[in-house]
Amino acid sequence: MNEWNTATELPWLWAGMASYALATFIVIRGVVLTRGGAAGAAVNRGYETPAFIFILAGVALLAMALAERWIRIGHGPFVNLFELLMSQLFSLGVIYSFAYWRYPAIRASAVVALPLMWILGVWVLMLEPSATAFPPTYYNNWLWAHVGLGKFFLGFCLVGTGLAGALLLRGVPRLEPWFRQLPSDAMVDHLAWRFMLLAFIFHSAMLIAGAVWAQDAWGRYWSWDALETSSFLTWLALGGAIHARLTYRLPMRAGAIFIIVVFIIAFLTYFGTPFYSSAAHKGVI
Amino acid sequence: MNAVLSPFASLRLTLVGMVLLAIGAAMSYGNPETTSVWVLVVPMAFLAINLLAAIITNPRINRRGGLLTFHIALLGVVILAAIGRLTHLEAHVELVQDTAFSADELFDDSRGPWHASDLDKLVFVQGPYTVDYAPGMVRGLTHSEVRVPDGQGGWERRVVGDDRPLVLEGYRFYTSFNKGFAPLLTWMPEQGEPQTGVVHMPAYPLFEFKQDNTWKPPGGPEIKFWLRLETGMTEKAAWILDGQKAKGTLVVNSGAERVELQPGETVNLPGGQLRYERLSTWMGYKIFYDPTLQWLFVTAVFGVLGMSVHFWRKFGARMPAAAAADTLKAGNYSATSKGRAI
Numbered sequence A: 001m002n003e004w005n006t007a008t009e010l011p012w013l014w015a016g017m018a019s020y021a022l023a024t025f026i027v028i029r030g031v032v033l034t035r036g037g038a039a040g041a042a043v044n045r046g047y048e049t050p051a052f053i054f055i056l057a058g059v060a061l062l063a064m065a066l067a068e069r070w071i072r073i074g075h076g077p078f079v080n081l082f083e084l085l086m087s088q089l090f091s092l093g094v095i096y097s098f099a100y101w102r103y104p105a106i107r108a109s110a111v112v113a114l115p116l117m118w119i120l121g122v123w124v125l126m127l128e129p130s131a132t133a134f135p136p137t138y139y140n141n142w143l144w145a146h147v148g149l150g151k152f153f154l155g156f157c158l159v160g161t162g163l164a165g166a167l168l169l170r171g172v173p174r175l176e177p178w179f180r181q182l183p184s185d186a187m188v189d190h191l192a193w194r195f196m197l198l199a200f201i202f203h204s205a206m207l208i209a210g211a212v213w214a215q216d217a218w219g220r221y222w223s224w225d226a227l228e229t230s231s232f233l234t235w236l237a238l239g240g241a242i243h244a245r246l247t248y249r250l251p252m253r254a255g256a257i258f259i260i261v262v263f264i265i266a267f268l269t270y271f272g273t274p275f276y277s278s279a280a281h282k283g284v285i
Numbered sequence B: 001m002n003a004v005l006s007p008f009a010s011l012r013l014t015l016v017g018m019v020l021l022a023i024g025a026a027m028s029y030g031n032p033e034t035t036s037v038w039v040l041v042v043p044m045a046f047l048a049i050n051l052l053a054a055i056i057t058n059p060r061i062n063r064r065g066g067l068l069t070f071h072i073a074l075l076g077v078v079i080l081a082a083i084g085r086l087t088h089l090e091a092h093v094e095l096v097q098d099t100a101f102s103a104d105e106l107f108d109d110s111r112g113p114w115h116a117s118d119l120d121k122l123v124f125v126q127g128p129y130t131v132d133y134a135p136g137m138v139r140g141l142t143h144s145e146v147r148v149p150d151g152q153g154g155w156e157r158r159v160v161g162d163d164r165p166l167v168l169e170g171y172r173f174y175t176s177f178n179k180g181f182a183p184l185l186t187w188m189p190e191q192g193e194p195q196t197g198v199v200h201m202p203a204y205p206l207f208e209f210k211q212d213n214t215w216k217p218p219g220g221p222e223i224k225f226w227l228r229l230e231t232g233m234t235e236k237a238a239w240i241l242d243g244q245k246a247k248g249t250l251v252v253n254s255g256a257e258r259v260e261l262q263p264g265e266t267v268n269l270p271g272g273q274l275r276y277e278r279l280s281t282w283m284g285y286k287i288f289y290d291p292t293l294q295w296l297f298v299t300a301v302f303g304v305l306g307m308s309v310h311f312w313r314k315f316g317a318r319m320p321a322a323a324a325a326d327t328l329k330a331g332n333y334s335a336t337s338k339g340r341a342i
Helices: A010-033 A048-073 A081-102 A104-126 A141-170 A185-218 A226-248 A252-276 B002-009 B011-027 B038-057 B065-087 B293-316 B319-328
Strands: B089-096 B107-111 B125-134 B138-149 B155-160 B166-168 B171-189 B195-198 B212-215 B223-230 B239-242 B247-254 B257-261 B266-269 B272-289
Touching (some): A010 A048, A048 A081, A048 A104, A081 A104, A141 A252, A185 A226, A185 A252, A185 B293, A226 B011, B038 B065, B125 B272, B171 B223, B247 B266
Antiparallel strands (some): B212 B223, B247 B257, B266 B272
């Protein structure tokens, strides 16, 4: 069924994405304008507040889009890819804007983090906003805990990956002036891993909440279905990366690559699973 | 003792174990029959030994309360999951309305070697059920009524379904999508006592067009049954499957004879008479038993709390100040410093 004409959430979604696009443009332009200043010279920070305002506006507009869709189809954004992407864009915006506001030192890394969100942004704009029936097993409160904790995980992962990406880009001589606003490499590395450790905590909690939900919903807490296997591999990858960093005292750029690999695995878990499994969670319908 | 255990506590071994576990997990995707459970058991046992040795010998773990709690909890989860697999039971059962649960009727039964079955102690009686359907035949909530002893000689009515299992003695009964109709029949042989029983028809509405089954009465010929149902089912609108309101005409085929019966009607067949008493229903349940469930949950939550405490003590208060201070030094960064332990 073609729902392009009846999906009242679309204008809000498009406005939200436009706001994110403006924030991305402002950040990139602001960071690039830093170029040319000598090391230690005053850096351009004038872009930070406008970028923050547009990220917040995007979050607010996406909240409206989610609310509009919720009212239209009668259930939350938990089932099909369109609404999952929309919901992730909202939650990533919330978490990233909080980190952006709370830790001014990391703001230049938005030049990496915001374009990453655009992978979801472009994707959601290409999907039909169709409504999907709400499975009976989704009326469980643990679903909220599971999904909510997962959003925190991915949000902190995004912040860590933004920092890791900035750390790597800063190693390219031509791009090095873009990131003068960031603290030292050691501090960027430190902050990136702190966010990844936070992500690890929330991922662990997400797995617990998911297991409780799965037990209620399908009568088993773990069954190695597509999402369970993939999310366990993500947990192992992140745990392994943390241990590798401790064991081998990884150089910062190697650590940054580890963080990006974990983010890729997490991204595939969240958004790639539907492409290799017809039912992400067994018994979902 | 530490000298003996230290080699087993190596973080490098942890990484090896994690890689092996990741391979085992990937091989276990979808529970393929060709993959042995050992691809998970071996790396988990390996990691458990490594973890235990690390907890005992590694001061970076055992002198930090939060980190210690996390690692002990992780070990606890592995041990409890193993105990759970050894003591678990998973099975299915189909219960006809107004009949009591019987452990003899389980099928697809899988149980751990240490499972001490208390199934014979379980008492409940299946009642009627309803299932909501959205337009397009999309299944919604299931409301299955059961009666359990109230402890005072009576019965307590409970409604279960989907994510609300019936829990008795630790056994959890989950309704499944598998449910259907069952005509209640009485066979009255020319000689001997009448017998009353049901014929399970295939799941409904999944096999709406195949509501048939056969039965061979004692001393009689094989009878083919076909059930023509009126349930109000429609694909275009929402509807409720309610066995109490459904009507069913039973088509009986025996040899060349074909008779349509309404509830209460009787047909003469070679060897006796068959009476179609009424239309009944059956509900399919998945049974799950694992005595470690609550402990697993509590242990895992403690693990996350431990890690959170560790994070907070190590970074919580210092993070903004350190970052802010460093911001002032923007531009004075070094590309050579090594990563720090977190």
